[in-house]
Amino acid sequence: MDAAEVLNEIGFWLERQLAVSYKVEAFRKAAVIIEDLSQEELAKRLESGALKRTKGIGDRTLTVIKQAIEGEVPDYLADLRTDEPLAKGGAELRAKLRGDLHSHSNWSDGGSPIEEMARAARWRGREYQVLTDHSPRLTVANGLTAERLTEQLKIVARVNDSYDDFQFLSGIEVDILDDGKLDQTDRMLNKLDVVVASVHSKLKMDSIGMTHRMVKAINDPHTNVLGHCTGRLVQGSRGKRDQSKFDAKKVFAACAANDVAVEINSRPERQDPPNNLIAMALDAGCLFAINTDAHAPGQLDFLDYGAERADANGVPEDRIVTTWPVDKLLEWSHAKR
Structure with a gap:
């Protein structure tokens, strides 16, 4: 061996x-x-x-x-070694998931090289995996400047070219700034396959301000996915954190109007959005993306948790973009640019 x-x-x-x-x-x-x-x-x-x-x-x-x-x-x-899934429920839906739109490498706050993240994703049965390291303002997570992101895109392309049965796609988890703008240049965002937009700072902003901030980011034509929308933490080494306050009806209406998927974040410490907000997003007609937010190869199996929650909340398969084949996914993610 x-x-x-x-x-x-x-x-x-x-x-x-x-x-x-x-x-x-x-x-x-x-x-x-x-x-x-x-x-x-x-x-x-x-x-x-x-x-x-x-x-x-x-x-x-x-x-x-x-x-x-x-x-x-x-x-x-x-x-x-084990064949046991991490979650008991959602097995049928989990089998239909083709990819994952949110993962990190050691270029930002992940623990493994880009190549290892791609290798593990393919090994675990993904048809496609998107690399979404952080954007510049998130310095605590070694966020990527436009220059570093340009260099990363060359590596992503080279890694992708090394496979003929798996697609490794370019992306970013871009910070939603305090005024709702995205923390990367339009020129760089235009080059990416998938853009996940997330709030990481001032999570206790008042509801009116947070709603305006999130809706403005959702309205940006580069945004494909609204990441971990409440920012909550329910367990884990970082402790617990209450969810942000915002007008969920307005936020999810904006997602539906702009064809932006609401992320079902599969990290066990996040479980974001909570069940009541998944129901509201369903009622609003939103698309969803079941993502791992993996910061290490082994965390790519967190999809089990996301599938379980989506299934328990009755999210239809055809509204989950990560069940789509890659051609359909890319047609959707590039449609507004």
Whole structure:
């Protein structure tokens, strides 16, 4: 077995179960250390003891590497592998999801390289995956300037060209600024396949101001998806956060009028929008996008949670853009530009 691939797969399963970050990083970093070594060189270093003395290789990762070189499925990996979905409900809808419009790499606040995010998405059965790293104002998340985004687009195109059975698409999670403008130039937004617009700051803005802010962003012809619309947190290491206040009827009416999909954010700490707002968006005639907002490869399986919530709330399959084939999706996402 390829030892680096084994270490990365272990990282995937740990991320999927929301293991503590230091445990994930131990396997991901070990994979980087050995990924350029041939199997022969790796075996040689293992036998001589040089690998054990290598910084970043601990007892557990060393055992995994040894078992992989010997052709075994490492015990640690065998214990992690599972066919069980993360959620009990929504299995039928989950099987119909073709892609995911919201994910992050280590170019902003994600934990893995672009190439690894694409590889994992394909491995998990996606027909397409959109990379949506953050925009400039979100400095805490290393948001991309126009210059960095230009460089990223070259990598996305190169990665996409390396597959003939999977499409890796360009995108951004663009910050909705305080006045409702989008935090990236029109020139750059025009180059992207999908634009997810989200509020990340001043989440306690008064309802009138927040409503105006969100509606203005939704009215922007570049916006395809309204991301995690309430900004709430219901669990997790960051604690809890109340949802933003806004006129949901006006916001969802704007989404319906502008053909903007309301994101059903699949992250377990977000579960955004709450059920009552999903019902309001349904009544307003909105489209939906079930997205993972994955910040690591293992989090790409969070689609299970989103499918469960969409199914429980009666969201019809034909109004979920992530069930569409890629040609239809791109026709929709580019229609207003």
